Amino acid sequence: MRLSVPLCLCGEILLLALVARAQEPAPEERLQLDPIVVTATREARPLSDVPASVSVVEGLDVQGAQRGVGLEESLDRVPGVLVQSSDNFAQDVKIQIRGFGTRSAFGIREVRVLLDGLPETQPDGQTQLDDVDLASIERIEVLRGPAGALYGNASGGVIQLFTEDAPQQPTLGVTLTGGSYDYGKYSVKGGGTVGNAHLFMQGSYLQLGGYRQQSATQSGTWLAKLRYDFDPDTDVTLLANGVESPQADDPGALTAQEAAQHPERARPLNVQLDAGETVSQARLGATANHRAGWGDLSAYAYVMTRDFNNLLAIPPSLGDGIVTFNRFAPGGGARWTLALPVLGFAQQLTTGIDLQYQDDDRSRFLNEDGAQGSRTLHQHERVGSVGPYLREELELGDGWELSGGMRYDAVNFDVGVDYPANSGGSDSTTYQHISPTGGVRWSWREGRPERLSELATYLTVGTAFQTPTTTELGNPDGPGFNAQLQPQTSITYELGTRIGLSDFLKANAAAYDIEVDQELVPFESPSGRTAYRNAGQSRRIGLELDWQARLPLSLRYSGAVTLLDAHYQDYNLDGQNLAGNTEPGIPGYWIYQELMYQHSSGFFAALEAFLVGGYFVDDVNSASTGAYQLVNFRTGYQYAFNEHWLVAPFLGLNNLLNQNYVGTTRLNALGGRFYEPAPTFNVYGGLSVVATL
DSSP states (O other), rough: BSSSOHHHHHHHHHTOOOOOOOOOOOOHHHHHHOOOEETTTTSEEEGGGOSSEEEEEETHEEETTTOOEEEEEHHSSSSSEEEEEOTTTTTEEEEETBTTTTTTTSSBOSSSEEEEEETSSOSSBBBBOOTTTGEEEEEEEESSSGGGGOSOOOOOEEEEEEEEOOSOOOEEEEEEEBBBEEEEEEEEEEEEEEEEEEEEEEEEEEEOOOOSTTOEEEEEEOOEEEEEEEEEEEEEEEEEEEEEEEEEOOOOOBBBHHHHOOOOOHHHHHHTTTEEEEEEEEHHHHHEEEETTTTTEEEEEEEEEEEEEEOOOOTTTSOEEEEEEEEEEEEEEEEEEEEETTTTBBBEEEEEEEEEEEEEEEEEEETTTTTEEEEEEEEEEEEEEEEEEEEEEEEEEEEEEEEEEEEEEEEEEEEEEEEEEOOOOOOEEEEEHHHHHHEEEEEOOOOOOOEEEEEEEEEEEEEEEEOOOOHHBTTTTTTSSTTTTTOOEEEEEEEEEEEEETTEEEEEEEEEEEEEEEEEEEEOOSSSOOOEESSSSSEEEEEEEEEEEEEETTTEEEEEEEEEEEEEEEEEEETTOOOOOOOOTOOSSSEEEEEEEEOOTEEEEEEEEEEEOOBBBBTTTBBOOOOEEEEEEEEEEEEESSSSSEEEEEEEEEEETTTOOOEETEEEEGGGOOOOEESSSEEEEEEEEEOOO
């Protein structure tokens, strides 16, 4: 283990560094299990009234003494969600919800992601979160299951990220963090309120040498959010954010023997060809909301540019190993909610539309030992999507609610090949799908014991639709798109329940059955580029449990258990019948447990354990990973000198058992190179200093 900050600098780090808001409520207030309002079904309503599997992560679970690098820090506690990371920033974290998303070659797939109401997911379904810094995130909502169909082109669900609101008093905070493997992160954030204007800004710089060879990264992110309240019911928010990442090296995957004996090494070809990526992205967007007695109106619009350069471990003898594109991507949408009674029944009707477009100027070149060689391809890829939707929720009385919704998606892919000339690769195709959802919810209201603060049960059925992305559609060894690849569809049957015992305990359970048709499956082509094919049918049966309990002595006990059985039902590959095989990349179980102590003085500490079962890494089930157990500890202290100064030192110890484990995998890779090892025992620490005027 290498430590980036020698002992002589520890004092300096503990005089300058991360997250603490002067406006945060007292620790004893944060322990309360208060009612939560969510926007999962595209309108704000209490979490207890939502007929779907929804989880909310906020407060210390997002920022408290966290490393601030990956979403696994916050989302491991959400049942049904598995965030896998090996600190390979060229590939990003892998997020799967109920098995959806594990097929991603890079970034996030099959899961819709929004930041302050603006889509991070592009119209083709691809999401990359290199422009999001967790130091600015105050709250995360996760919607699992069929209700996510209302957001379009996402099979697994929806993740909504919400940045901090502007403080009432002018506030400035500075954070420096350091740790193992040359890790350093330096963050500044602040803002204030003047009249009806609310400003929040945040910027950070991240550097990491990496646990493995060829895994260093550097990136800077920035965000500015300005909200203006015209009156108590009308507001407009401007949001600008971006990232500049000049380095994100890719160490590549190893064989099982290599991963066990020398997990810190990179694949030699990745080092030779300097595999990795650089990214520059900026986005400007706006949201507007108007609330009235009869309902709400809202709208959003944005424009984004992205410059991307990716060096792959593909030598010139096998193909083009450098991919570049310049992207221009505008989008917008509107939503109207009508909440007037109908025939004496309370109801809420929501209708809206999402519009997105992306235009990529894409080229490929030979990778000559990390230098750009001759150009082999130049084409323009355009994707446009339109998605109108409708949802109705009707209160039937005696605690019963009936809900239903429908969304129509049309996604057009168009490719124009400029080079090689007359290649015949130019093409255009449109994928269309109608995704209905429906459900019923019952809540015990009349005659419920006083100590039983909540008891609700729901049943939902819904379909989902997922197109291939432009990268997945691309011919791995030629121009144009792969016309044989088809969209993926699924139908989910889910039964869930919620229970609350006063302010002591809140617990949730959900069981589901998912049928997937034309599943999009990655594999490595002979050139080394990732390609995709369709599997016939697969089925997933799962159970999710989670709870949060407030215990004596200022303790909180949180836990989540996910059990998931995923098998192919119809899949023929090169004449081999794979029906009955386990779907690769999906563990049979993962379990999260955390015990947190929080004192009114501002001190807190959390001990967490995360267990993940082994899983196959190829369709033929010839290779697998081992199960692993992670134990992490974090602690911090928030001390206010007076009304104007607050300091918050913190410390984190990750992988206390010093396990050598596989953080991410590359499914169906050639040569047995499936495995990307994750860091062993590592340490980080720092301190936040916040000044309030």
